[in-house]
Amino acid sequence: MTTGREIMRETTRDFQRYYNPKLSGEVRLDTNTNVLGSNPAAARYLSETTWDLEGYPNTYSDGLRSALAELYGLETDNIIAGNGSDELLDVTFKTFINWGDDCVVPVPSYTLYDYFVRCNGGTVKESDLTEDFQLDVDDIVSKGGKIAIMPSPNNPTGNCFRRKDIEEVLSRFDGIVVVDEAYTEYADESFVRRVEEFDNLVVLRTFSKAYAMAALRVGYAVTNRKLSDMMMCIKIPDSLNKVSEGAAIAAVKDQDFIKSSVDMVREQRPKLAEGLRKLGFETFPSDSNFILARSPIDHEALVSGLKSKGVLIRDFGSKRRTENCVRTTVGTQELNSLLLEKAAEVIDECR
Numbered sequence: 600m601t602t603g604r605e606i607m608r609e610t611t612r613d614f615q616r617y618y619n620p621k622l623s624g625e626v627r628l629d630t631n632t633n634v635l636g637s638n639p640a641a642a643r644y645l646s647e648t649t650w651d652l653e654g655y656p657n658t659y660s661d662g663l664r665s666a667l668a669e670l671y672g673l674e675t676d677n678i679i680a681g682n683g684s685d686e687l688l689d690v691t692f693k694t695f696i697n698w699g700d701d702c703v704v705p706v707p708s709y710t711l712y713d714y715f716v717r718c719n720g721g722t723v724k725e726s727d728l729t730e731d732f733q734l735d736v737d738d739i740v741s742k743g744g745k746i747a748i749m750p751s752p753n754n755p756t757g758n759c760f761r762r763k764d765i766e767e768v769l770s771r772f773d774g775i776v777v778v779d780e781a782y783t784e785y786a787d788e789s790f791v792r793r794v795e796e797f798d799n800l801v802v803l804r805t806f807s808k809a810y811a812m813a814a815l816r817v818g819y820a821v822t823n824r825k826l827s828d829m830m831m832c833i834k835i836p837d838s839l840n841k842v843s844e845g846a847a848i849a850a851v852k853d854q855d856f857i858k859s860s861v862d863m864v865r866e867q868r869p870k871l872a873e874g875l876r877k878l879g880f881e882t883f884p885s886d887s888n889f890i891l892a893r894s895p896i897d898h899e900a901l902v903s904g905l906k907s908k909g910v911l912i913r914d915f916g917s918k919r920r921t922e923n924c925v926r927t928t929v930g931t932q933e934l935n936s937l938l939l940e941k942a943a944e945v946i947d948e949c950r
């Protein structure tokens with residue numbers, strides 16, 4: 600038997616491992632998680648609960664689905680819970696695409712869309728965002744396909760897409776439209792409560808960002824009851840573990856932490872952007888807890904220089920449309936000062 604890469608499935612043979620930096624105690628501003636630390640309600644729940652580990656969790660995480668349904672004024676059956684919103688991305692593509700179906704993916708957007716489409720046998724049709732990183736609705740509609748996906752706010756650019764553009768895609772695109780709202784708490788814009796209005800809308804949400812629970816891997820999809828039934832039939836049963844489900848239910852009931860996390864980001868975001876601009880960065884408008892910025896020096900030198908000084912940010916500088924750009928999470932005032940101070944040092948050393 601051959602042991603080379605030709606043993607892999609032909610269409611995904613070129614895949615490389617995902618981002619997994621070697622860490623030595625750096626401050627992490629590279630993953631857009633909540634810089635205020637663990638979700639307090641979830642942490643309290645975990646420390647106060649005695650676990651009964653021998654039994655499976657509820658097959659479809661009914662407890663979490665009903666807590667979320669109550670939060671949004673929806674039915675439990677509008678919601679599908681899983682192991683991070685990445686699992687729900689996978690379930691969405693797995694449920695709806697046939698081998699070779701086209702899926703429209705904006706450029707630039709979340710790196711893993713390409714991975715999930717191709718792992719599930721689909722073909723990516725790239726649709727470039729406009730100059731100001733908005734959707735090109737005519738292009739998406741004319742490309743066509745089984746699924747069109749869009750993160751709003753968009754990662755890595757940070758901005759929300761215009762509501763009317765998303766509505767136009769929903770009405771004109773002849774296929775499923777996935778709106779990935781991983782960062783929506785920071786933006787106050789959501790389609791979650793509107794899923795029964797559309798026959799083709801799937802909204803994805805996560806507990807990894809504003810909810811400060813990335814370690815527990817909890818995400819969910821919200822859609823009309825016809826589509827959600829199809830997705831439930833395809834999702835791996837029991838994929839969300841009992842411990843994470845319980846912690847997520849506790850977190851849903853404590854909305855104060857989410858509000859204070861969002862307030863902190865909204866206060867710090869313009870100050871960080873201003874600080875970056877003073878160092879010579881070009882910053883792009885953000886509705887989320889991170890900022891995309893074009894570096895005044897070579898992007899690789901900046902990111903590796905910052906890493907050696909104990910601060911990790913994410914490099915997007917080699918990708919089309921984000922040439923020489925980096926992305927940083929918005930930190931607390933202290934973290935942002937540290938980032939700006941270390942960035943100033945790296946820039947000085949490189950000049």
Ligand SMILES: Cc1ncc(COP(=O)(O)O)c(C=O)c1O
Pocket residue numbers: 630631682683684685686709750753754779781804805806807813816817818
């Ligand atoms: C736009 C977007 N969607 C989905 C995800 C995945 O989130 P989760 O941790 O819920 O799998 C991320 C994570 O960075 C993201 O940026």
